[in-house]
Amino acid sequence: MDITKVLVADAVDASCVDLLKKFSIQVDCKYKLPKEQLIAEIPNYNALIVRSDTKVTADVIAAGKNLKVIGRAGAGVDNIDVKAATAKNILVLNTPGGNAISACELTCSLITTLARNVVPGAASLKAGRWDRKLYSGHELYGKTLAILGLGRIGKEVALRMQAWGMRTIGYDPIVSAEDAKKFNVESLTLEQIWPQADYITVHTPLIPATRNLICSAVFNKCKKGVRIINVARGGIINEADLLAALNSGQCGGAALDVFEQEPPVDKITWELIKHDKVVATPHLGASTTEAQIRVAVEIAEQIVALTKKSKEYSVGGVVNRDVYDKLKL
Template sequence: MDIKKVLVADAVDKACVDLLKENNIEVDCKYKLPKQQLIEEIQNYDGIIVRSDTKVTADVIEAGSRLKVIGRAGAGVDNIDINAASSKNVLVLNTPGGNAISACELTCALITNLARNVYPGAESLKQGKWDRKLYTGHELYGKTLAIIGLGRIGKEVAIRMQSWGMKTIGFDPIISAEEAATFNVNHMSLEEIWPLADYITVHTPLIPQTRNLINKKVFDTCKKGVRVVNVARGGIISEEDLLAALKDGRCGGAGLDVYEQEPPTNPITLEIIKHPKVVATPHLGASTGEAQIRVAVEVAEQFVALTEKSKVYTSVTGVVNQAVYKNLKLK
């Protein structure tokens, strides 16, 4: 693939730009462009690299007369119109493993926080109170953690929470029961999982099949007081149903890093964030220095590999629209 000029449209670590330039790819960094300006600019580039802020919509892709590849320095690609890209034979890449450890560690932190009321207890103490009995928690040892999505992040969460003595069960339509068993997760159907779970954590993309996956029916089926964690994508847990379950006790707590709207302004979302049984963070899953460097380098490595001019970088591991990639390889 002939990639001569790339637009970096969101702030990524400098290592990304350096690696591209070292491999004779011209780079312009223009962050958070208004949509119309992005439409005007994109026609000058063979590739674009984004994170979460820039939306690569159908009209942006249509305007990219030279556009060959869109790279997401991160895992989720819901800010990129995959269908529009595929229809124009534009390759879409992500870096699925780059932030896995960081997202996993935040997930584990939220689970342990919910178990021991760390956040509300700390806030109470800062206010001069000494409410030891009010913030009595429970042990994670012996509790059942349901992991929905057993890819890189789900697997890492399982391994770490097993060290706390948690039983791990899970579901993934792609990962087989045999593969799940290699990291000690009992693969079950969703219908089997819900009544057994003390904690549920989701690690799936936001697609039509996963939107509102955790909903009223699930809360009605689960144990009373089940706790839920979402460091994946807003919308996998129905916020309206979650709020109702928090209010009536069907849900005993929630650890949330992502929301249906970001930054959130919806009254339901804001009420959830302020709820005393909720630990909420502002989409920090990939916000570690290590993850930022990792995803920046990984996306640049893939761009370089696509040029087929490097003996060092030869692997393209984050292809999202495989059909387009196969077509390119056949040419």
């Protein structure tokens, strides 16, 4: 694939630009362009690299007369119109494994934080109170952790929380029961999972099948006091239903790193964020130095691999496989 000019529209680690330039690919970094300006610029480039800020909509793609590749330095492509790209035979890439460890570690941190009331306890002490009895928690040892999505992140979470003595159960329509058993996760149906889980953590993409996956009907099937963690995508948990479950006590606590709107503007979202049973962080799952370097390098490596200028790299993050096969890359 002939790729000579790349537009980097969101801030990525410099290692991405350095690697592309090493293989004589021209790179222009123009961050946070207004949509109209992006549409005006995109015809000049063969490839576009984004993170989360830039929305690659159908009209942006339509303007990309010379566009061959759209790459996201991160996992998932929620901000890219894959259908529109596919219709124009534009390859869409992401870096699905680049932030797995960082997202996993944040998930594990949030589970332990919920168990021991770390956030409200710390806030109370900073406010000059000594509320030891009020913020008594519980052990994770012997508790059941349900992991929805047993890919890279889900697997890593399972391995780490097993070290805390948690029983791990999970669901993934792609990962077989035999493969899940290899990392000590008992594969169950969702209906089997709901009444058994003390904690539920989600690690799935946001697709029609997972939107509002956890809702009032699910909370009613769970143990009273079940705790929920979401470091995946906003929208997988119905925020209004979660708020109601927290207020009724059916949900004992939630740790949320992602929201239906980012930055949040909805009243219900802000009620959740401010709720005394909620630990909320501003989408920090991939926000580590290591993850940002990793995804930057991985997206650059894939673009270089497409040019055939190096046999050292491969294309492992293809989203629209039909286009890849059609182009016989």
